[in-house]
Amino acid sequence: xxxxxxxxxxxxxxxxxxxxxxxxxxAAAHDDDIPFSTFAPGAxxxxxxxxxxxxxxxxxxxVMSGLFAMALGLALWRWRLDRVRIT
Numbered sequence: 001x002x003x004x005x006x007x008x009x010x011x012x013x014x015x016x017x018x019x020x021x022x023x024x025x026x027a028a029a030h031d032d033d034i035p036f037s038t039f040a041p042g043a044x045x046x047x048x049x050x051x052x053x054x055x056x057x058x059x060x061x062x063v064m065s066g067l068f069a070m071a072l073g074l075a076l077w078r079w080r081l082d083r084v085r086i087t
Contacts, residue, residue, distance in 0.1 A: 021040060021041075022038060025041065
């Protein structure tokens, strides 16, 4: 039987004292279902600015596209009814 080789894992960066707070935050987030962050507590950057609720451009585009599709469907339906068929 061949000898078993021991698998040695290198130490994690989270094992160093400099990054110990990350391991603590990860453990706390896992226990309390809090989103994990690599930033120090209280130092999270404001990456996502608040969205404006005043823009209604998307709604206007959807409504106008629906009206255009309805008008095109009606026009094609009437064209199909009015065309001359050779029987």
